[in-house]
Amino acid sequence: MSILIIDDFQEERDLLYSILHSAGFGPLLPVGTAQEGLQLLGVGKRGKQTSGIDLVLMDLEMPEIDGLEACQRI
Numbered sequence: 001m002s003i004l005i006i007d008d009f010q011e012e013r014d015l016l017y018s019i020l021h022s023a024g025f026g027p028l029l030p031v032g033t034a035q036e037g038l039q040l041l042g043v044g045k046r047g048k049q050t051s052g053i054d055l056v057l058m059d060l061e062m063p064e065i066d067g068l069e070a071c072q073r074i
Helices: 010-022 034-041 067-073
Strands: 003-006 028-031 055-058
Touching: 003 010, 003 034, 010 028, 028 034, 034 055, 034 067, 055 067
Parallel strands: 003 028, 003 055
Antiparallel strands: none
């Protein structure tokens, strides 16, 4: 199961990565901004989106684009 981890704090990304990895999940894709996550998901590109990401874990409070706005875009 491919999991995208979006959080602006490195410590939080590392913690989630460690917990999920030790539980046997992967591949894990940690990124620091919602914009990076949206790019990985292919949001805003024309045509059918085929990112291969099964689950998104995203912080709500982030600079620039917050988690709620990112969810709306998805």
